[in-house]
Amino acid sequence: MYIRHSWNAVPKNWVSLGQPPPGTTIDLYIALKPQRENAVVDALYEVSEPGHPRYGAYLTKEQVADLVAPHPETLELVNSWFEHHGISSSSISTTHGGNTLKLKGVSVTQVNTLIGASYQLYRHVESGETIVRTVRYSLPTALHRHVLTVAPTTSFVSPPTQWQTPRIRSSRKTAELVKLASGEPATMLSSRAQIDYVTPPFLRWLYDTVAYIPMAMGENVLGVVGFLGDYPSPTDLSAFMHKYLEADDATFRVDEIRDGGYDATHPHREANTDIQYAEAMAYPTPHVFYSTGRGPTGTADYYLNWLEYILDEMNIPQTISWSYGAEERDLPREYTSFVCNCFATLGTYGVSVLVSSGDDGIGRGNCVNANGVVRFIPRFPATCPYVTVVGGTTNYDPEVATWFSGGGFSDHFLRPAYQRQAVPPFLRDLGNRHQGLYNDSGRGVPDIAAQSFNFLIFMNGQEQTASGTSAATPVVAGIISLLNDWRISTGQDPLGFLNPWLYGTGRAALTDITEGSNQGCGMEGFSAIAGWDPVTGLGTPSFRRMMERLF
Template sequence: MLWRSSFLTAVVPLCFASPIFPRWDDLEVKHAWSSVPRNWISVGLPPNGTTIDLRIALKPHREDALVGALYEVSDPAHEKYGAHLSKEEVATLVAPHPDTVELVHAWLGHHGVPASSIRPSYNGGWLTITSLPASQADALLGASYQVYRHTETDETLLRTVEYSLPVDLHAHVALVAPTTYFGGPRALHRTSRLTPTAKHLLAGALDDPPESPTTVSSSCAGMIVPSCLQALYNTGSYTPTATDQNTLGITGYLQENASQADLTLFLSKLMPDAATADFTVVSVAGGTNDQNNPTLEASLDIQYAESLAFPTPTIFYTTGGSPPFQADENTPANTNEPYLDWLDFILAQSDIPQTISTSYGDDEQTVPPDYAQTVCSLFAQLGAQGVSVLFSSGDTGVGDDCVSNDGLNTPMFLPNFPATCPYITAVGGTTGVNPETAAGLSSGGFSNYFARPSYQDTAVSNFISGLGTQFSGLYNASGRGFPDISAQAENFIIVIGQEPFLAEGTSCAAPTVSAIVSLLNDYLISQGKSPLGFLNPLLYSTGAAGLNDITSGSNPGCNTDGFSAVEGWDPVTGLGTPDFGKLQAIVG
């Protein structure tokens, strides 16, 4: 099967012959916003002595080699299916040409950047410069770094609204960060929210939950507990056995804290056989996990991942570098990039969980295209190594604040990133039982940055044909469609601070599907087979028969009814919800 590049931007041939006399003062804009992103205001230049850590993404020698290899090992019809790459093999595929490295080092040397402050990262495809004076970063990038404050959250960032590179470097450098990625009030936002419900009713549900993991109780229509999901998605009769090899990873940002005491109470009430479960905490970039301050997102993710995948070992990655940010005289603003901090860490590891769930995202248009494309390629590195990476699709239907941010205010649906990255699996939301229907909050649509990947050509084309001219001009019909799959996303009982709450959002769906994928990986590993890795080529081919098609409901937004769930793929529930038993038979 042939696969095509997933970026809308044209592939620029790399010119590897270094210019004999490069002109470092001949600058060309790499990315610029038309104005300061909405809700951000400049509060002035950073104080003298302010430093910043810069990351420079170098373009690989063979630009399509990584994606080509990813699809080979992920396509069930390919002879290399399941033959995932080692960390070293991936590093070879993403390695820049020696001319690129030489030219970039010459540029840095011209601007007085000491070699001792430069280190390679991300399998050698990036250079990280530590403690660079902000004034020197300005000169290096033709930029104007300033301290920006968000008018609603008071978060501060050290950013520039524009940066440039010498013309001779554009064919060699994919991205410099942090530069123009501001994020916003929903940057890495939690895709779940508490529902006002009388706590005494929830307490009663905790004390008298549905017992059968094989029969869907009528109570599941209004309140979800782990046994509801086991019955809905046919996992109740499976017990993991490859627990010495298979691991499930959960990522956390925004100072989210997962409580072991809350997990124990949750499981003792709802899954007593799993009440001994615990999780490992791994700190990334100064991330913490305060046991005295449990929070919604981490509680939801850990409690449902653990309950469905038990006794599979679970790792909670807590990543720092996100608001609230405490300034000091040398670091007046947040200069970190949480996605990049976590990816830098995880790609350096020799042992990575086979399944990783993330419940955060941004409006795609708030993420600079070069940033989105380069970060997406890093997720492709994980997929090539046999890691299934899943993201919640978001909770805003087809969007809110539905205009472009390019100064033209063009009406448009707003897709979410990283859900639009073609190398991850995006998880939408459903609600109700017998039958399940689309949850109105389930974000879905079409990317404006990434072209439709070939693995979903048929499925997405069928949907667009049926849509006709409805919503014409509000979405990109040639873009990557999302979500890919879905699961329950409303009325989840969770425990926070030893008290019960109800939660909703595709943050409920992502750990649910991730746990089911982890069970599939456990089964494969127990049979001496490779884990699933990047899921989408499987889901859009033979795996579709293992999904429950959702054919009713919609995802309203932007003053419209949104897209409708239909037979086959749709941008509300994707291909449907998982049936573990059927998928087990398909992959086994």
């Protein structure tokens, strides 16, 4: 046995509560390295790059399973390992596109022996959430070159809730935004066009979706991902849509995943914001909300639960909105690589995944790492190269970057090919500022941005405000869903993985943001400049201009 991954100490904000309850079991995922290491990513770029002969020729599940298949020797060794430890073949299944083995309902005691671990119950000091994890695990030496990662083991994922400023709205100021959207003079707006509240009419006017009516309702679907027991209220959605769009029939389907549950009588601000603004942008497109749990004893993994479910679905929504994330430094590289490859698989199916960049700017707190060194803290899955990441803006004419907009550079993933032309100009402009505090060869975050401050939402029948890039993300997802609707209704394929197009011909359809900066780590962060920047990415969307660039 040889250590596969370990932490020198329990990750920050987590404390051990000792051994998990007797009888605790784990569904353990063993992600195997494929025989053709980069086959899925290569296929993703082929089907996502405009002008490539295979553009839009999305893959079937059988084709993906063939690309990710492990070497026969890998399966032989792994099965021998299971057999040696008495793992019943009846408890083993294949998941996550075909390269992952799932051991269902294995006792913690048996897993400790299998991977040389010492699982304990941990509590997050801020949220109170409890999970079962280990700070180290091992594998037989012969398996290290065959196994990508084992999970859940050392991944301390605790998705944060939305950054928010709850307060009741002013109906007079709200009316000014409605006037603005309809073309009437808005007397309360300053010469700099600072706005007090964001509403659906304002967003639809600002991003030029007002005149478009979806036509592919029988085929096009928008999915919204939820974690942590965050539930949306259909009653609040009805009140919201009635007030702002006179759309009394707006609704959504709920898919419960791994004890995710659903209690409409106890809505959460995050889930309400996500559903209300995704619906506001894409109505009457069908919506599905995924309520994803961690299992009854906190033994499972939010991300892997959802990815297992969605990758097994026959009909996956063409657009997905994901407003959660965790500090990349709290996750093993092998784990983030595995999850990121699952997002790549979704892209090969023709799915556009929009992820929030986070609301801590360049990092939360003082950003001192385990070695006592200040280091900016990027967030995952925003750092995954195979998703489209949404940063935050505020005001209009011009829009400017919000101070909390998450942005920076990954420590786990290198700069992808589609960013090779866009990112270096920013780094040259930055010069020696913040030198050594970030990875200047890492994947840059975000890719795109949208309004993110002071959104009016309905909560338990009352109007309140909410803010964050997690509010911007469903807005952009709604716009992408409209583009997918237009393409499907005209006999074309959905957009799928967006970034090769966005950084290419689609870039001209975005409004560059050149003012504002983010903060964090007790200092000023990065600034928005002409071109790409790690605060607002390439800029904000214009639906009509994006349509024109897709002809």
